[in-house]
Amino acid sequence: MKKGHLIGLGIIAVAIVIIITSIGDASTYESFQTAKAMKLRGEEKPIHVVGELKKSMTGIVEGIEVNPDKTSFYFVMVDSDGTEQKVFYNEPVPADFARAEQVVVIGAYKTDELFVADKILMKCPSKYQETEVSNAGI
């Protein structure tokens, strides 16, 4: 066998390892229901859940409880299926959290009742849509 072939095989082997770990380490998008099912099956892998913050009838965000030392908090999130879930985040409340249009939490169920987020991504209202021109000028 020529050396070139050996190198070629080596490259292919490394590439395959990369592909397999990428797929293996890739997270998934779940709903709270499927995420809870995963927890019950004993899968602890962090997953992504997309949803919104729970809002009252008047459109005010409710259910944010900040711990007394202000370094962590709880909130209630509603996923795209409409399931409500209490979520804990071990970080201070991110800036303009309450204004987020869409929230992605990355984490897993800690208990049957509580979802713990390791990371939160927020989609805030884009500057373009939000600004009301009439308020800005007059």
Add this chain to the structure above:
Amino acid sequence: MINTFVGNLGHFSVILAFVSALVSAFAYYQYTTVSELEKPNWRRFSRISFYIHSVASISIAISLFEIIYSHRFEYFYAYSHSSKALPVHYMISSFWEGQEGAFILWIVWNVVLGLILIHTNKFWEGPVMLVFALVQAFLVSMILGVVIGDLKIGSSPFILLRDAVSAPVFSINPEFVPEDGTGLNPLLQNIWMVIHPPTLFLGYASTLVPFAFLMGGLWTKKYSEWVRPALPWAQFSAMILGMGIIMGAYWAYVTLNFGGYWNWDPVENAVYVPWLILVAAIHTMITFKKSSTALKSSIVLVIASFILVLYATFLVRSGVLGDSSVHSFTDLGLSGQLLIYMLFFLFVAIFLAAKNWKNIPTSEKEASVYSREFWIFIGATTLALMAFQVILPTSIPVWNALVESFGGISNMAPPADQVGFYTKFQLWFAVALALLTAVGQFFWWNKMDGKKLREALAMPYVVSVIISAGIIVLGKVYDLSYIVVVLAGTFTIVANATILFKLLKKSTFKLAGGSLAHIGLGMILIGVMFSSGYSEIISYNMSGLTYSNSWEDELNKEHVLLWINKPTQIKDYTAVYKGRQKKLEGVPGYVSVNLLEPTGNVNEAIALDDIVVRGRTYHQKGDKVGIVLEENDYFRIDYFKDEEFQFTLNPMSQYNVNMGLISSPDSRRFVNKDLYTFVSALNDFDDPEWRDDEFYEVSPGETFFIADFVTTFEGGEVVEELDGMVLKEGDVAVKANLVIQDFGVEKRLQPIFIIRGNQLGKIPAIDNELGIKVEVENIVPESNKFSFKVNRYQKDYVVLKAIIKPQINVLWAGTIIMLIGFCVAIYRRYDEFSKMRDKGLE
């Protein structure tokens, strides 16, 4: 009054630039293919059309800048990216905050590069400029802003606000011009953001040059001659792109509160990958010049680097990354156009390469293990695998979109722990690279066999083991994988330094580029290992508060709450939060907000006392002073060690109407580490909810407690004058003097009580820092007692995160040395090219 002239000029320039790009593409095609006799005519025509294109492109840029500079808020671009309060250098950032501006920047750089190429090449002008003109046509089409039926081509930066937004005000008054714009994203209000995008886009633009030479070479059947002119440009491009990436990392480090310089965010990955491929391409091209091997790999890598730049643009600007990136870019509806742009050049490149593949010269001989070609090839392969490992997971959102466009469902998400995931591969690849560069350099400069290699490497090996041992002991590196990193890093530094000294002794500095760049790589590796692997969060919460949930107590709280004036332990330091400050025009440092009273005008305040910094009085009491960006608050935090004052850090936060709270870190720089701190949450006392009334009845001279605060009532005095209120004949105004103590800080509160006839007036005194509002409720003359009504809120506080980042300066120094190495190499290769050209050979 709406000024439509600039916008029309800009829009006209866009169309002219587009048409002239197409014309010059056609003309350069003719110039390259026609007979020698006709060439001069076509050349003149092609050049003129490219010059027209250049003038038009620059005129686009000037028009857009004029709109921003003159605050023409009737234009959507100025309105949404700029505001009156912005200083000029941030107006430059406004220019490329929007995607249209970024494309214009790219177009202008391509024009500059094109003009340089026209004047530095003889033979290559025709084919290279044809590729340039085509790329320009695609880029200009992104800002064309033409709508044909349902088809929208490009997004124009020159549209008027009234055409972009439907607001009721425009139907009442179409001539309406907003007073002010919505301002620049505060994260971009940073000096690095003024210079980082142009650098990065010059990097993007310059990847086109080697690609254009390659395409020209394949087209005109000069399969190997393209390498010589392309090589210095590839090096230039890698240098600039690398510099752009580093500036971006540095900007993230000093401006963002992500906690570091690199987070493996898709947007970062998207530029890192083409850079890796470009560096691989440079190495195979150098090998080709030395020994006529690796031409095919060079071709593949040069094509890949250019296409990957386009892919990066597509990823970042098409909105496909959506909820997987923290950087948000709005989708301007250009995804389709970007895709066509990328696929067009991908197709053309593959077509030309495939058509000529058989004719491309290859060397049949098998590379020996003791040849430099072999080691460089392994190095290039490692770089390519590194790139592959990063681009694969980064493309997961693209994969999902692809599956969904065919009606399937894919719920794959990027890895949850991005940093951990990428590091576990990239770290070992980087170690392999470091070792390869050390060994490779010896092969490069000497003919080697097994014995010679052992002899040559023995000395650097021993030296680097000794140095590593020192680093490991002093730096307390006890993790096995980190020990390997230190060994590999030092080995490449020592081995390359050995080569460097030999080269400098024997010949000129010109040849030193490679070893310098590799020394930089070793330093980067060691710097990254220390600053990331051994970064230590020191702001653990030690308040001892417990919660109802026991498991929660086991979690590390990585942030610490600092109440104002209250000393709090942060590892070896005692930190005291001393209050908010502003930055004033013409005054060094920061000034406490307690000395400033807002006037209601933008960026303006009145000094409540003399403003004195280091013994010099900058403003008198009562002066109007200018604030530099009034939304910015700087939180003064003093650090003490063993009761002794050490230093002050002023992390910044900005309350932005559009984006909420933005936080920027402040770091204390030591030679061997940085103390990096930022504010992660703060008190909002704009509209506090005061708690229930508390009443105190005290005599003058008496000391009492308001909550925890020791308060002394010094007494009341009758005042004749009141600020902002006219006293009438017969009015009585009494000012009460209260002194409140808080951790050694004295605060004077002076509520006022006015009697006018039968009416009472009360002017409360409010202290936001302590969260106290005091009113004189009544004065009881019989007992000579004052009755105070007190409402409390919470004291001011900040939540802080503090991280120690050891040896980060080694990283920055390494990047600089690497860039210098690139510059030396560019000089050498360009010199080679220009000598050949002047001999008339190329």
